[in-house]
Amino acid sequence: MATTLVRNTAPREHPGRYYAFLAAIISAAIIAVATTIVIAPLSFYDNLVAVPPAFWVVAVLALAVEMRSIRWRGISLSTSPLFSAACFLAVMVTWGFLPALIVQAGVAILASVKVRAALWRAGFNVAQMALALSVSWWVWTALTEGNAWETTGYDVLALVLAGCTWSIVSHLCVAGALKFRAAMGVRDYVMAYLRTEAFLGLALIALAPIIATAAVTSAWLVVAAAVPLLSLYRLLNMAAEREHQANLDPLTGMLNRKGFEIEVGDKIVNARETDTKLSLLVLDLVRFAEVNSALGHAVGDQLLEELAQRFNSKKSPGKLMARLGGDEFAFVWAELDGMDDPASCVMEIRSCLDQPVSLGDVAVNITGAIGSASFPEDGEDFESLFRRAHIALGESKRRGSDYTRYAEEFDHHSPERLMLLGDLRRALDDPRLPGVKLFYQPQMCLDTGQVLGVEALLRYTHPTQGNIQPTEILALAEQSAVMRLLTERVVEIALSQQQRWISEGHNLRVAVNVSVRDLESADFVDFLTERMRLHHVPARLLQLEITESALMADPRRVVDNVTRLAELGVGLSLDDFGTGFSSMQHLRRLPVSEIKIDRQFVAGLIDDPDDAAIVSSTIDLGRALDLLVVAEGVEEEATRAKLEEWGCHAAQGWLYARPMSAAKLDGWLRSREAAEAVILDVVPPS
Known part of the structure; x- marks a missing residue:
């Protein structure tokens, strides 16, 4: 039975290359540190008792923020601690290289003990951070000509540049190790880091000048300067806890x-x-x-x-x-x-x-x-x-x-399902054949009661079996090329209808669901652009609803297509938020303009405290990120009132209207025009 932690083992293929890389980094770190100590001025006190209290405050702060590391799927790439970076960078420019090295080594050892790292792995962690600190000190010394820390704008810029150098060197070392350990390319690692951790790392490095200035002034001022760092730590810790709770079943506490x-x-x-x-x-x-x-x-x-x-x-x-x-x-x-x-x-x-x-x-x-x-x-x-x-x-x-x-x-498909898929294919091949149509459900602004737009919902009527559940049709189509034909038909119907509404003075936004195959297709964006141009539909009036699971099929291709769509001005909505895969990560890296709270949470928010907590937290998150928040499945006035009280932007559900044909929606809109006007532009309320 294998009992060794995988992270403490070498890859089964080419372990020699992996260990050779680690040895090279450790050797380079030893040389760099020795060289730096020789040429760096030693401003550390010989008697540790005489060390200024400010130093101990900064050192304790660096260790304290690493006692409980924050890790979620969006911040899990780097093996080097991030929160302590501001502290030991500040120590480097105020008390010198050696004190900073000691603090940083303590942080690295603490992190290694926490994850039960093998001795050689802990040595690599200490070494790659020491190498990064040495290069960072050289950059700082070159820019400031070895002068002591002063609170000038030039010194602040020099320290930030030195901190960025530390981050680059450290992450390149980690990327090299991952290249041999997990066959992850350096470029893939760097791009993943830029999407997830880069902004946080820069924000923490930017705190280093503040801590350095406080350190040369007063230990109490260091304590005050630590408040922004600890506040950021606390906020991210709460976000990580929320993401953890989103992975649990609210009834049993087991994983969902x-x-x-x-x-x-x-x-x-x-x-x-x-x-x-x-x-x-x-x-x-x-x-x-x-x-x-x-x-x-x-x-x-x-x-x-x-x-x-x-x-x-x-x-x-x-x-x-x-x-x-x-x-x-x-x-x-x-x-x-x-x-x-x-x-x-x-x-x-x-x-x-x-x-x-x-x-x-x-x-x-x-x-x-x-x-x-x-x-x-x-x-x-x-x-x-x-x-x-x-x-x-x-x-x-x-x-x-x-x-x-x-x-x-x-593992086989039933003949009935295969026949149903064939019938759907024939209906899609010939636009003149009936069967595929769209119903529309209004989306209402909770503040004004006005119509924001409609969601286009698939309906399919089989020649002999009658109405087929949309979920069954989509489950069949998604496993074959029929999905692309179905999407093209849905887009064509929706844009044709939208063109008619625009000509009648109804500038309604129409939301259309797209699948994994659509987002992976290299020519999907071109197809959509051409259809919008043909039907004279502005991009701002089209909303694409995408699921979180779809984003994980081929992340690189999907992200590229999603980004192109956003650049066109097409709205992007993350559907069934909280029920898919790694929601927080997608909100951080994708140009999403809207999140939709799944009906399973909305339906129970009055009677179920867990559902209420999920919905209210999601609304707070959406508003904090300046996203439109739409609640699905609103069927009761009490639910609508609670959503409005919490600041939800919009809602859809049977309380307002059931899904209906375009003809019935026309009549429904006319019945409302005497009392209200349809919103022309869709923006989240301020």
Whole structure:
């Protein structure tokens, strides 16, 4: 069984090159530090007791902010601490190179101990930071000609440049290590850093002159200068905690689908690096719907909470568990954590279901069906394993069995679904054939009650089967080239209708959903631009709704297309915010103009404190980032009033109007024109 932390191991391929790179950095650091100490003036006191109190305050501050590192998916690339940079840069220009080196080494050692780094890995961390500090000191000395710190504008600029040099050298060392350790290109690392950490790093470096000026004045002034640093630390810590909570199921406290996907992805990386296996299992409770129907949803929730407690009580170290929604749970256990056979995990799950669940005076017997898939034989990424575990689960339920392991013969599409996809394809190939149409649902400004725009919603009527659920159609189309044809038809219908509305004096913004395939397509932006030009629709009146999961399919291509669309003036809305993948990261790096709060949170905000907290926090986040915030699924006046009280910008739902055809929407708009005017330009209220 592999027990060593993956980050403390060399890559299986070319480990010699990896260790040679680390040795080169450590050697370069030793030479650089020795050279700098020889030529640098030693302004540190021989008697440590006589060191000014301001130095100790700065040193303690540097260690304090690294005691609890902040890490979320948007700030996880750098192995070198960031928050302490302002402190040891200030020490460097006020008391000299050697004191700064001591403080920085203490910070690096503390960080290494916290992550249980191997001795050689801790040595690399100390060395790469020492090398960066040496180069930074040389830049500072060259710019100031070795003069002491003064509070002039030139000195401030010189210190910021020296700090930027420190950051560049440190991150280039890390990028080089990752190139050998994780096969991550230096350019990819640098671009990822610029998208996620660069602005924060510059902000922290900009605090160094403030701390340096305070340090040469008074220890108390250092304490006062530390307030902005600690405030920034606190704000980011709160944001990281919110993101962590967004990865948890509010009912059971287990991971939700998003958090589960992230954690499983990390475990797959570990399993690949250590050449070990892992198993992903999906559990579906049998006849749970009957419990809800007979005893009520509150009792059903109690049952789920009790099962979650049982699962956690038998949780082995390293084992992941999640509630995916409803009565579905998922589990992952790896050889790295002690798993030797998926059947052992199945036995643990069964033991949790064997005993009846007591709910007041009622004892409920629960059974479940389980499907499993294993890495690497059944898939090498989360989506493959998750899909195949679901296929095995479906086979388990079909057989009436309690456990089925994935087999290739289970993975097939039903003839009915294939026929439905073929019929959809024929309807899309010929624009004259009926079937595909759009309904529209108004989006209302909560402050004024005016119409901001409409969302275009897909409807499909099959020649013999009648109306088909949009979710079923999209699930079919997204797996094939039919998705592109469907998007082109939807865009054509929406823009044609929008052109008619504009000619009638209704400058309505129309929101259209786009898929993963659309965002990955190299010519999607050109297609959309050409259709807008043909229909004379201004870009500002078109809104594209994209999901968080779509952004992770091919991030580079997707980001490029999204950026081009934003430059055209097309609005970009992040749909179902909080239910997808790494929301905070996307808000930081993408030109999103709007976020839509998913209806599952909005529907329960009056009765569920957790939903209320999620919705209110999301509204605060959107307003802080100057984004339009739209709440979906508003069906009651109490919900609308609460959203308005919290400062939500807009809402849509049955309280205002159900989705309707274009003809009915025309009548609905005319009925409102006597009392209000349609908003011409869409901007978030100030």
